[in-house]
Amino acid sequence: MAAIGDVARLAGVSKATASRALSGGGYVAEETRRRVEAAASEIGYIASPDAASLVTGRTKNIGVIIPFVNRWFFGEVLEGVERALLAAGYDLTLYNLSEQGPQRTRVFDFFLARKRVDAVIAIGVDLDDHEVAALERREKPLVALGGSGGADARLSVDDRAVGQLATEHLLHLGHARIAHLAGVGASARPTSVQGQRRRGHLDALAAAGVLDDEGPHLLETEMSLPGGYTGGLQLLGHPGARPTAVFAASDEMAIGTIRAAEKLGLDVPGDLSVIGVDGHEYAEMFELTTVEQYPGEQGRAAVDVVMALLLDDATAEPLPDSGAPLPTRLVVRATTSAPR
Amino acid sequence: MAAIGDVARLAGVSKATASRALSGGGYVAEETRRRVEAAASEIGYIASPDAASLVTGRTKNIGVIIPFVNRWFFGEVLEGVERALLAAGYDLTLYNLSEQGPQRTRVFDFFLARKRVDAVIAIGVDLDDHEVAALERREKPLVALGGSGGADARLSVDDRAVGQLATEHLLHLGHARIAHLAGVGASARPTSVQGQRRRGHLDALAAAGVLDDEGPHLLETEMSLPGGYTGGLQLLGHPGARPTAVFAASDEMAIGTIRAAEKLGLDVPGDLSVIGVDGHEYAEMFELTTVEQYPGEQGRAAVDVVMALLLDDATAEPLPDSGAPLPTRLVVRATTSAPR
DNA sequence: CTGAAAGCGCTTACAG
């Protein structure tokens, strides 16, 4: 188990000098540095991160908490975060958080409370007060991507504007009976992603004065493809005034809705227009009109902010991207058209 | 920054006793233990894992290397691993490996080479000699789930049998012109998952004597839904003897193929039977016939093996599940039927 | 530019 003492001996210097040559700053003669490096690589020396952390207080490790790994948006963000972290020489410790429950508290009170990470990135999680407090006590920077609850920095799409834009697109095409398939919790938690999208949808309807047509068609369901399928069946199978358009809160839901429409013998977009949100990798294949966002980029941006926070420490430097919402873009494809 | 010394002082014992009371084994009077625990929770003490690792050599941290996070199978496995690890009190450090390239070597030579993990779980990765050597040098247990290359233990589905079963199902229904949509690299790397599935497919055809019908219809493509879509278009759009059935190497490919068939105006299963592999969460919605496997369980099983390896150390205890292939099951739904 | 020494926060023989 090669330790730094071995390297030092082989190079004929002290451990202090070996340490400085290998990692720390400090002056080291060029010639000495070369000798130390040669010695290190000769015996395959790699510093123990634990020992280094113990003295520097830095772990070079970032904790990432994320509610799903197997939803497109979250998976994309995670890959973006991982790539950026790796490039910066950081490890990523993953905490896949279930909705609620004892396992979740365990993560905050036990895992995250230990001093093993330099900072935490929370992706799309709604932090409650207890959780924020648990993190604050450890004085670790917390950067959030979407979600809600106290954080040192939060990157976020303007989900209300997204919802508004999606619905405006449908209104613009001439639709009046527009249903919204929202994520579970949209009305209960207005600050959540799904809540904001729903809010924007209602804003657009209200602004267009179509709200009272015959009351809004709103349904909450899992933000997944099967969720969109069963929700779509529900929305479209109901007798009476069928909506001519659906704004689904995610592309996965939108694709499920399209499938449901097909199942019921409805033509998309002839009988029903469908718009989603995300820019999912399947969107093109399904010719889905959607409001795109760029989760991979978002992950990278979150890492940039973390790195800035870790550097500046107390300094109140303006953070990269601070303030401005993350970019989104309406992409019109073939699942939306004027109503018949 | 509460340290164990503070706890000890508050409880009126030595650091050694405090340590024993809190974590280590060793005898501690019940009354003393209570006092120490009270003191610890009073000041919110949590042991520094780095300091503990330094002396015990155990990090309570497992490295997981995985090629994708955003493919259903891999996401499921990852969630299963994460849950099991969390339950065991272990952290999960994620290494999302790109196919090849400098970033990949960096993970093996730099990240994994450090002493930050107690063991490594490799999910669906084909390790080359250099990589295996890099891991062996660190004497960390390596357990593999699928994939290939040296490992201390490998859990695996019998992919050859899976391919055979899928094709036999189609043969049994009376199909003779059966195409196979294989994963990229299936013929180049016969030991890979996609290679084994292809092998099993060919076995079944050969056994049934239909191989020479007019030569096998084989196409390699990305093991994703868009991959299945473009592959399906290719396979089905070709003039001449169109296959009456397709065995797709994954459910995502199968769903893409179904979509392609619909696009071409073909009825499934009337004009084309489709079978996949996985038991994807979308399978039911698409009424997809498939050979199911259980990635969440597989992840959990891999963790069990790691824990056994970490416990037994040198002991050559028989590992849980050792030998037997992981379970799979043919689930017949509505995308396969007898040919017209 | 380099070395000796102290110390990061724990755990673990070793005595008692």
Place this chain on the structure above:
DNA sequence: CTGAAAGCGCTTACAG
């Protein structure tokens, strides 16, 4: 059952 001491492998003032 408990305590004093050594040590895990580094890094960082402090002298020189």
